[in-house]
Amino acid sequence: MAALGRFLSVEGIDGAGKSTQLAWIAQWLKQHSVAFVQTREPGGTALGEKLRDLLLSEPMHLETETLLMFAGRREHLEQVIKPALARGEWVLCDRFSDASYAYQGGGRGLPREKFIALEEWVQGVAPNKIQPDLTLIFDVPLSVSQERMAGGRTLDRFEREATDFHARVRAAYLERAASEPQRIRVINANRSLEEIQQELAEILSAIL
Numbered sequence: 001m002a003a004l005g006r007f008l009s010v011e012g013i014d015g016a017g018k019s020t021q022l023a024w025i026a027q028w029l030k031q032h033s034v035a036f037v038q039t040r041e042p043g044g045t046a047l048g049e050k051l052r053d054l055l056l057s058e059p060m061h062l063e064t065e066t067l068l069m070f071a072g073r074r075e076h077l078e079q080v081i082k083p084a085l086a087r088g089e090w091v092l093c094d095r096f097s098d099a100s101y102a103y104q105g106g107g108r109g110l111p112r113e114k115f116i117a118l119e120e121w122v123q124g125v126a127p128n129k130i131q132p133d134l135t136l137i138f139d140v141p142l143s144v145s146q147e148r149m150a151g152g153r154t155l156d157r158f159e160r161e162a163t164d165f166h167a168r169v170r171a172a173y174l175e176r177a178a179s180e181p182q183r184i185r186v187i188n189a190n191r192s193l194e195e196i197q198q199e200l201a202e203i204l205s206a207i208l
Contacts, residue, residue, distance in 0.1 A: 005036075005089045006207060007081065007131070009096040012138035013170045014159045015145035017189045017196075021138055022094055024197055028204055029090065037084040040094035041072065045079045048072040056156040063114075066104045070118045073097065077123070077130055097123065098135055098176055098184070103158060106172020107165045131183070134207060136200070137173050138189040142166060 010025065012018040022038075029036050042052040051072040055065060073096070084091050097119055104110045123130045140148075145166060149159055177184040185203060189196060 005085045005087065005091060006133050007085060007091045007093070009093045009098065009132040009135045010138070011095055011098050011102070011135060011173060012189065013102075013140070013142075013145050013166055013173065015148035016138040016140045017148070018094070018138050020193070021136075021187075021189070021196060021200065022092070024193075025136075025200060025204070026092060028201065029092065032204075032208060034090055034208070035088070036090035036092050037080060038092045038094075039076070039080050041076060041096055041099065042069060043072070044076040044081075044093075045072070047075050056158065059157070062104065062108045062110055065108070066100065066110055066114070066118065069100050069104065070122045073100075074122045082130065093132070096132055096135070098132075098137070098173065101176050102169045102172040106175070107158075107161070107169040133183070134203070135180075135184045136203070137177055137184060137186045138196075139170070139174070139186050140188075140190045142170060144190055145170075 008025070010018055010022045026036075026038055041048070042055050043049045051068050054060075055068055055072075060068075081091050081093070100119075101115060105112065105115050120129075142163065146163060149155060174186065177186045187196060187199060
């Protein structure tokens with residue numbers, strides 16, 4: 001029986017440079033002959049991508065938004081994440097439930113008990129909870145994030161939120177990281193690419 005694979009998630013506020021580093025991590029895994037599946041949330045499945053289109057564009061009640069996020073996550077787990085891990089492959093995921101904690105919880109104010117109930121319902125409870133083995137949160141000052149998002153591209157409805165929303169999201173990410181230091185690493189993304197990627201190489205080499 002193949003050993004279970006590793007589950008890595010990449011997080012951060014909008015404008016933190018997450019997409020750039022995600023691509024670098026994928027290339028690093030390829031160079032080290034690691035079999036992996038790259039996926040994203042919301043999305044990752046045919047149904048998830050349809051939900052993504054709605055979530056990123058259509059205004060909706062906070063609880064509707066949260067339920068759709070977790071509905072897509074349930075399908076994502078069953079169709080993509082759990083099968084890949086069972087095959088012994090790694091999963092590299094662009095956002096997972098820490099994003100819901102930060103965006104729906106921190107940003108929008110979803111009550112903590114509702115988040116916990118949904119997380120346990122969809123992902124299970126310890127010791128069988130499906131959770132990333134390692135989560136990398138790319139963190140930058142809010143001013144840097146705002147400057148990067150002002151580059152002229154079309155923004156989704158989360159990216160268009162007011163500055164105080166993004167401040168709450170960032171605070172929630174850092175709070176989550178402080179509560180789970182064994183799983184979550186905060187990466188200072190306000191540095192050169194070379195410095196960031198050197199740190200990432202050290203972290204990834206340690207778990208390879």
